[in-house]
Amino acid sequence: MNVIKRSDFILKPFLKRNNFKAFYQLITTLIPIISLWFIVSKIVYSPLLQITKGFLLIPILFFLTLLSSRTFSLMHDCGHNSLFEKRSLNNFFGFCLGLLNGIPHKPWANDHAFHHRNNGNWEIYKGPVDVLSLKDYEALNKREKLIYKVSRHWLMLFPGGFFYLVIKARLGLILIIINFIKSLMQETFIKLKKRNYLGLLNIQSRIKPPFSDYGDNFDELFDLIANNIIVISGWIIMCKWLGAAFFLTFYSLILTFSAAIFICIFFIQHNYENAYASNTKNWDIVEGAISGSSNLDIPNWLNWFLADISFHSIHHLSERIPNYNLRACHKANLHLLQKSKVLKLSDFPNCFRYIIWDSKNENLIPIN
Numbered sequence: 001m002n003v004i005k006r007s008d009f010i011l012k013p014f015l016k017r018n019n020f021k022a023f024y025q026l027i028t029t030l031i032p033i034i035s036l037w038f039i040v041s042k043i044v045y046s047p048l049l050q051i052t053k054g055f056l057l058i059p060i061l062f063f064l065t066l067l068s069s070r071t072f073s074l075m076h077d078c079g080h081n082s083l084f085e086k087r088s089l090n091n092f093f094g095f096c097l098g099l100l101n102g103i104p105h106k107p108w109a110n111d112h113a114f115h116h117r118n119n120g121n122w123e124i125y126k127g128p129v130d131v132l133s134l135k136d137y138e139a140l141n142k143r144e145k146l147i148y149k150v151s152r153h154w155l156m157l158f159p160g161g162f163f164y165l166v167i168k169a170r171l172g173l174i175l176i177i178i179n180f181i182k183s184l185m186q187e188t189f190i191k192l193k194k195r196n197y198l199g200l201l202n203i204q205s206r207i208k209p210p211f212s213d214y215g216d217n218f219d220e221l222f223d224l225i226a227n228n229i230i231v232i233s234g235w236i237i238m239c240k241w242l243g244a245a246f247f248l249t250f251y252s253l254i255l256t257f258s259a260a261i262f263i264c265i266f267f268i269q270h271n272y273e274n275a276y277a278s279n280t281k282n283w284d285i286v287e288g289a290i291s292g293s294s295n296l297d298i299p300n301w302l303n304w305f306l307a308d309i310s311f312h313s314i315h316h317l318s319e320r321i322p323n324y325n326l327r328a329c330h331k332a333n334l335h336l337l338q339k340s341k342v343l344k345l346s347d348f349p350n351c352f353r354y355i356i357w358d359s360k361n362e363n364l365i366p367i368n
Helices: 019-045 053-079 087-101 105-118 134-138 142-151 154-193 218-242 244-268 285-291 300-305 312-317 323-332 345-351
Strands: 295-297 342-344 354-358 363-366
Touching: 019 053, 019 087, 019 218, 019 323, 053 087, 053 105, 053 244, 053 300, 053 323, 087 105, 087 218, 087 244, 105 218, 134 354, 154 218, 154 244, 218 244, 244 345, 285 312, 295 312, 312 323, 342 345
Parallel strands: 295 342
Antiparallel strands: 354 363
């Protein structure tokens, strides 16, 4: 049996990034978002549309949700430095796209890069829902097993999505502030007790990474703070424009459904029957890309909103391939992807059963 190597794939021609295509993708995503929000404002303030307001807002909610998922997908490309030709452009627009979804770009990109470095090695990376090993799961009592099962049910995508985009970054900043004040008070007390008055001026000693899940270093901390300041300011402006109750409800629904979509996509592209789930000793990164990343057979219109992340094996073989080249690269290497799992929409629900890692047999198994 021949072992497929990364060098067997035709990747280099598809690595070329194109600023025109990148800007075109941004424009065709952001203009519809801005337009739809202006339509929302007209519906909210028009006395003639009050009766039919709910019916009119439902399709807008649907499209804004999908467009929000697309902005996340484009931010994802920026995090891989693959959307634009220059890193500076990817960093800038990645930050801006992160604002639309309330998520700090740099911390997210760094965390996602860890996933790419270890995809398929379930001893190190446990997936988006922190999958337990069979040994750890069997050590739980009945109540803990029930909580584990319920917390990883597909319905938890919705409260999980709300927390992920609306709450997590704000909570991360609050925790940083609390920890800083706590550290400041503790060190101040110690230095006063030791009469080390000059030591009180050393503020840097009280600011030590990691700060939170969204702040492992000072660059991430700056990104988190800037994101929160701009996002919260934007929320205040939108509340004054559309009314606080309406905007917070409508926007929260968009982010909740949007996050549920991309968390679901991320999950089913790595948790499925016969997925490659190695331990560190036997792990191979190419095998992880081919057999540990599913490809999705979904409608083209849905692929557009996901920026072609459906072609996931190729993406894991080389994250530097721009989303607008993934489909062509996938087709050019189709003969080498015979082992890759292809999932249809009807296969998605079954994937949520595979939330236990059997480390002995190196595979994912369904929960009983």
